[in-house]
Amino acid sequence: MKAVWAIYRANFREYARNPAVLAFTVIMPLLLAVFLSLIMGNQELFTIDYYLPNMLGISLMWLGVFATAQPLVEQREQKIFRRMAVTPLSRQSMLWGQVLFRVSVGLFQAAVFLIAGRIGFGVRVQGSWFLLLGATVMGALVFVTMGYVLAGLARSQEAAPVIAQPVQMGMMFLSSTLLPSAMLPAGARVVVRAIPLTYVADALRQTISAVPPMFPLWVDFAAMADSWAFTR
């Protein structure tokens, strides 16, 4: 337990002391939510109620890219894990510490979004708090797991963004988080259904702001569980 907590704290320190990662996981998506709702807000459906949960979904995805894949590759190049392999620290403790830390960041992101939405735009959580918590944790797990897969694929620090960027850009545009899927050509709408971010964002929209669902909530959770199990 002591070792899990030590890994948890160490990861948190590295995260909190890196302004770029903080910006990508919290500030940028929040600003995007504000800008997009200001630009699109004259159309009925595209208010802050639509974009706040969507951008929380994107921030969870960026948790997977910028706070999981990227630091993992860097730490691997620093040979930190190799050094830890010469201590009694078990692989399970190391993984638990890391994953718990990343889920906490996901919850922190959700808290910041909800507080900012409440203060700035009067957004109140419409659905169940319990389901919102579940959607956040599941969403974080999905993207953190994808982050581990990306880190495994990337051979070097330089290769990490080359692999990660197309994945996250594609998900952003094809998941109906920036623009509704109705605006996409029919062929692309099939892809929408294959993207985890679609379900994460849909679940967050339903629980935070009661935007008309794309899928029933249980489908969202099932899809998240499925993509988590698949990437794991």
Add this chain to the structure above:
Amino acid sequence: MEVLNWAVWVKDLKKRYGDVKAVDGISFGVSPGEVFGMLGPNGAGKTTTIEILLGLRTADSGDVRILGMTHPEDHRRIASVIGAQLQTTGMYLTHTVREMIQLFSDFYSEAAPVDELMDMVGLCDKAGALVKNLSGGQRQRLAIAIALVNRPAVVFLDEPTTGLDPQARRSLWDLIRSLKASGTTVLLTTHYMEEAEQLCDRVAIVDRGRIVEMDSPAALINKYFKHIAIELESPPGAEVDAASLRSLPGVANVAADGRKVTLYSSDVPTTMASLLGTASHSVKHMVVRQATLEDVFLKITGRSMRQ
């Protein structure tokens, strides 16, 4: 001695990377409380051997025991009683010195106080400095502090003084001596002959994946050099003929390395007298000294360590 009684015991270890035989049949034993040095140039197989001993690599063949235990079965038990300083230090860059030591302390059930460890390696004034702002030598000392967090019974130090300034090197030597005084077994690698002579009870000279000689530094020097070394450096264009020096009185052996020629003499005054008589015009610089491990290495392998 029984296998189980050695602190570290290695038998016929082999490891190859493609066509390269990195370790080509290494065997040795380190007794408890001993400071044992592996000495050799880069690429001799020292680091690969250490990494196999730590369980970071698997050998192609051969047998390894650390305090009677072996990898991978006893990996965690071994890990809890040894300490290691690797060539790449492996640290979180935005952690402070204190946080980094504390982090590793938390991996063990019992650990030395962080302040004591920082004091041992002289990093107390850097306690709050971030790892990324440390100099190479400071990082190296931090890595050594981390190797000692669990008060290990056996410490592995892979080129511990590389990158240290002379003063820091001296204080690390003192630290290693105090580890020895407290009964800790130390296995270190180095390519500094002086270091091995100063610190080690026994030295294994490693070259091209094999141990070419193994004994105490004094015994090695005594075995190979009962003679005094006379180093000559000739000016460019007026090289001394090394072969002709061999016939001078008292000269037992001659080793040439570029413009530098070393004579090993059993009778220095006689050798000097005739040397100055015959070759004084082609001598720019001359030193008379005791033979060192460097000479032993040159004699055994035919190559200088710095090549």
